[in-house]
């Protein structure tokens with residue numbers, strides 16, 4: 028038995044209200060697809076996917092670098108190599124107060140968060156899914172009768188420590204925050220909802236495709252793998268999407284699926300396929316965003332859209348600066364070179380500090396023009412602090428900050 032509830036009062040009381048509008052209709056818009064044959068016409072399902080390991084044989088370099096990206100790592104099965112926090116005695120506990128403690132324990136059937144009251148075990152939840160590459164932190168999901176719940180304690184990277192999961196109260200210790208399909212739509216490639224629309228909490232098939240994997244951006248690819256395997260002499264690709272040939276809008280919509288903050292969905296999660304029009308699946312307000320009221324967390328699209336670079340260049344997309352297959356986190360000089368692909372002497376639009384700062388300017392356009400800003404919605408536990416504070420996130424509102 029993987030879930031042990033010894034105290035029925037601490038067991039699941041459901042309080043989480045999920046915003047989300049469901050429609051039973053499933054519209055397919057083949058005219059938006061890059062090629063009509065690339066994506067099968069029937070509803071997206073697991074049998075259409077090959078999984079990224081199937082790509083490794085023929086696209087080895089991309090595969091080898093992709094498995095180090097935050098995208099690939101953003102959900103993983105709860106194996107020891109993916110859980111960042113410590114299970115070592117002394118480092119494996121979070122005390123809510125002197126009576127109530129959660130201890131991270133390795134048991135025969137896996138890793139558990141075990142809640143104790145005055146030394147007595149009350150409830151234990153198994154780590155089943157890890158959420159977060161861990162650049163800011165990780166949170167953990169447990170399965171319970173097909174439903175998914177967030178565990179009470181998360182890992183905070185800056186403090187290198189465990190603490191109360193965001194949005195959970197500090198009293199009592201709860202294990203009852205349901206994970207929604209929208210949460211998994213941003214943090215994984217495919218999960219199958221088994222419960223009827225509008226039933227909450229939702230239940231899910233145990234099989235899922237972890238991480239933001241190849242096929243999230245290139246479309247379900249089982250047919251591509253089958254075709255290329257059976258036709259090794261073909262030399263050209265079939266049944267696969269390449270965003271390099273998308274329109275600018277299709278390109279941005281793909282990244283905006285997960286990088287434009289909270290969106291109100293109008294169709295069930297996971298029906299959007301790369302190449303589709305985002306507004307066919309979500310209610311998107313068409314008013315120009317007020318950048319001062321966009322949270323830096325997760326809304327890179329909204330902020331970028333408000334920037335002069337984006338508005339005036341006409342060509343900018345996320346992949347102007349980001350290589351989708353590489354982990355380039357922290358490589359500020361490399362990103363600065365990408366700024367200078369537009370801001371250079373030939374285009375007469377270099378930084379006016381170039382003359383006074385000389386060549387040192389080329390190393391870091393980022394800290395001056397895309398500074399880190401506090402998030403209103405995600406928190407971070409800093410070293411030596413007991414309570415989490417606002418996480419600092421790189422703003423995508425590129426401008427002159429005085």
Ligand code: HEC
Pocket residue numbers: 077078079081082083084085086241242245248249251252255256262263264267268269
């Ligand atoms: C049996 C070999 C093989 C496998 C397995 C394979 N591919 Fe390909 N793929 C090819 C060949 C051949 C091409 C065409 C030449 C090229 O672009 O390298 C191609 C091209 C592509 C392209 C570019 C398509 C275009 O129109 O420009 C993408 C994207 C792609 N593959 C993704 C994938 C993904 C994702 C997987 C795993 C799910 C995968 N491939 C598995 C052989 C394979």
Ligand code: HEC
Pocket residue numbers: 096097098100101158159160161162212213214215239243244281282283284285286345346349351354355356
């Ligand atoms: C299915 C959802 C999804 C899609 C589609 C998606 N992303 Fe992400 N992206 C995420 C999530 C979730 C994270 C945070 C991962 C983490 O750290 O756990 C992330 C992180 C990132 C990061 C930060 C990487 C780092 O090293 O910290 C960049 C850059 C990024 N995405 C760019 C893109 C671009 C460009 C596209 C479009 C080509 C895109 N994303 C499409 C969900 C998505």
Ligand code: HEC
Pocket residue numbers: 158159160161162163164165166177206207209210211213214284285286287288289290323324325326420
């Ligand atoms: C709209 C898409 C979206 C939804 C929905 C979403 N996230 Fe995220 N999440 C992101 C993105 C994008 C990031 C990367 C941080 C950033 O750029 O602000 C992120 C970051 C995180 C991180 C930190 C990752 C790291 O490596 O530092 C965790 C943990 C996380 N999300 C958990 C969740 C959980 C749990 C849910 C559901 C209850 C959820 N998220 C819902 C898009 C989303």
Ligand code: HEC
Pocket residue numbers: 079082086089090093098239240241242243244245269270271346351352
């Ligand atoms: C976050 C989205 C995303 C993910 C995940 C992703 N790709 Fe891509 N891929 C792209 C985009 C965008 C392009 C087009 C880049 C450009 O504009 O040149 C691309 C291009 C390609 C190409 C065309 C040739 C090339 O080198 O540009 C191949 C092949 C490919 N991807 C394979 C893969 C494989 C295999 C994986 C998984 C191991 C993968 N991709 C994961 C977004 C993604």
Ligand code: HEC
Pocket residue numbers: 335336337339340342343347362363365366367368369370376392393396397425426427
């Ligand atoms: C695709 C081309 C392109 C790229 C890449 C680009 N920009 Fe720009 N940027 C522009 C254009 C066009 C303008 C409008 C005015 C001009 O020509 O200078 C602009 C304007 C600016 C401004 C003035 C904004 C204002 O509000 O007055 C700053 C600062 C700036 N860019 C910084 C950057 C930085 C930093 C990067 C890299 C992170 C970058 N840009 C990348 C095209 C680009």
Ligand code: HEC
Pocket residue numbers: 282283286327328329331336343344345346347348349355356357358359362365366393397419420421423425
């Ligand atoms: C003009 C260049 C540029 C463009 C265009 C751009 N980014 Fe970024 N992005 C950056 C830089 C620079 C960083 C900081 C990288 C670092 O610190 O490692 C960054 C960081 C990120 C992060 C990590 C944020 C954090 O603080 O954890 C995400 C997520 C991201 N970008 C997504 C996107 C998405 C999605 C788009 C398109 C809507 C996009 N970016 C467009 C330059 C750009």
Ligand code: HEC
Pocket residue numbers: 363366367370376377378379380388389390391392393395396427428429
């Ligand atoms: C030390 C901080 C700093 C660095 C580093 C920096 N900038 Fe600037 N940048 C500024 C300031 C401040 C201004 C406004 C100057 C003024 O109005 O006198 C500015 C102005 C600009 C402008 C608007 C045109 C203008 O001169 O009014 C652009 C474009 C720009 N920077 C791009 C860049 C690029 C690209 C880089 C990296 C190669 C860069 N900046 C590096 C601080 C910086």
